[in-house]
Amino acid sequence: MDNSTSKSDKNMEDLTEKSGKKVDYFALKEQQESKFNSKGSAVSEAEAEAMKKAKKIKDKPKFTVKEFKRQWVLIVIGVVYVIYGIIFNYLPLIGWIMAFQNFKFAKGIFKSQFVGLKKFQFLFSDNNFLMVIRNTFAMGVLNLVFSTVVAIAFAILLNEVRNKYFKKSIQTISYMPHFLSWIIVVAIVHDAVSNTGIINEILLKLHIVDSPYNFLAEPNWFWPLVTLSHLWKETGWNAIIYLAAITSIDPCLYESAAIDGAGRFQKMRYVTLPSLRPTIIILLIMNMGNVLNAGFELQYLLGNDVVRSVSRTIDIYVLDWALDGRNMDYSLGTAAGIFKTVVSLTLIVMANYVAKKKGDERLF
């Protein structure tokens, strides 16, 4: 099934590619007839190179008054989007100034007192802030590692299923939790680990514990609970992309591996995993920037005062400065937010650089 569809897709691609080339070729001829009218010999250039050139010439927009007039509609729409973008996406960046001020809402962003790096100094001397950095990194890395590994394992196992309907049903069930909100997930986790929940019931039946264990009040259990909740919600969803990558692996590779005497697990190890490498790397790069984003809703909802020291993340720290009525300090919160964004960007660029160095796929 999958083979035939992928084949037909390939054919389609080939077709469009060919037709595209044809158009380019005609464009090229036109261009040359008009430009190099005297030098008729230009047609004899290497075909591929010429077509590339033609495409470039054809796609390059010409900044002429006529062209401006012709596409004024597009330009007007573009201007509207730029205004919208400046207001909702770029003005908040200007708000970063607040981190260097003693910002007071009534005074506004231009009249508040300027304090330089004082807020950052406070931030890095605040033990709470160092603690939330640790928590954010720890949970982000745990989530990244486990969700990648489990999703790949799940995709590989699901790919081994022969029965089409069984495979489809399992997959459909597996990514359903992705569409539930974190609030629902937290409600479910609460129920599962409560005194009468299924986890404690099993533990009691197996005589591992004598009385119900309170997971939510145990700091050592918070990170594992967060990781497990993530796995429950996202494994099926994350597996989709790997499953798609697995089905596009050339079956010849498996056949030749079989001829060389590879068993099922050797095929997984020496064919499937290396073929997934580009996908894994590009997703890892993309998720690197999200390591620090991996901690907000779940930690905020699942955390409580007892596990405060391990549950709070940078985002929650920022939120506290924004919402805490008396000690509200927008400047400090902004400074913490800037720290997060800068670190995230650095991580993406670094991951991209490493991938580039190793000659693998990269994002940009």
Next chain:
Amino acid sequence: MAETEVTLNRPLKKRKKKMATEDVIFYIFNTIFLLLFALVTLYPILNTLAYSFNEGNDAVRGGIHFLPRKFATKNYETVFAKESIWIALRITILRTILGTLTSLFANALLSYILSRKKFLFKSSLSLFWIITMYASGGLIPTMVLFRYLHLTSSFWVYVIPGMVSAFNVMVMRTYMGGIPESLEESAMLEGAGYMTVFAKIISPLCKPVYATIALFVAVYHWNAWFDAMLYNRMDPQYTTLQYELMKLLDNVSTATSGQVSAQQAAQTGGASVTVTPMTVRAAATIATMAPIIALYPFLQRYFVTGLTIGGVKE
């Protein structure tokens, strides 16, 4: 080396048979494992469903798995007797519909102009939006801005700021870029303008990607609670369903769940039909996720095509 030769020299039939038994064992284990996986995924939801239909005091005893022990609909009656739930439901439906429509239109139009090959500012406008994917002002500057714009304490904070999503635009732009240019050119020869081409030619061809993006945006709006808490905390007339559910969750966890409700159970004697915070929350949870679960089997293929269209994941 010697070993492989031996295996190769064995009669073909025997070798095949041995592989088959290995296969069978693997398939049995694999099937069991995947069934367990499905059970772990579904059990919490079915369990919550069972609790939501169970009588409150009885539920405190625990031990309910797939079916309610003492059937009761009182939990749902309690949930829907609250006025705030109806306000939240109205706001959530309104923002889901309005938010999805405006966002779809805004994303589609931007994708359209960015996918026109002759658009003069194509690459600069693309870059302008791609930057927003990586650099965002963060929570507090955004909040301060919304206060200056008088978007807080209003319904419009749900709809207007998040209308354009660079990621969705990139997905749609890729799809639109695959539509042959000749269609547009021939329509323009007939006298159609850019907007006519967008409405009459490009949009009908983009139905699959429109459906996918619309579904993702709709799910986002249905599940949103953080903006309600951040911007409309003091305005119960703009609350959302998930935010109400979150408040219930807070109440239950501060009441240290089981113990308090057990005391309540002892006091009331358990004669009449009662509710406990836990069962009410279960009912609210089920009510909130019901639309998604109900529509999910029919719509899930669109969710997946969204991934393959864009070629990348969120």
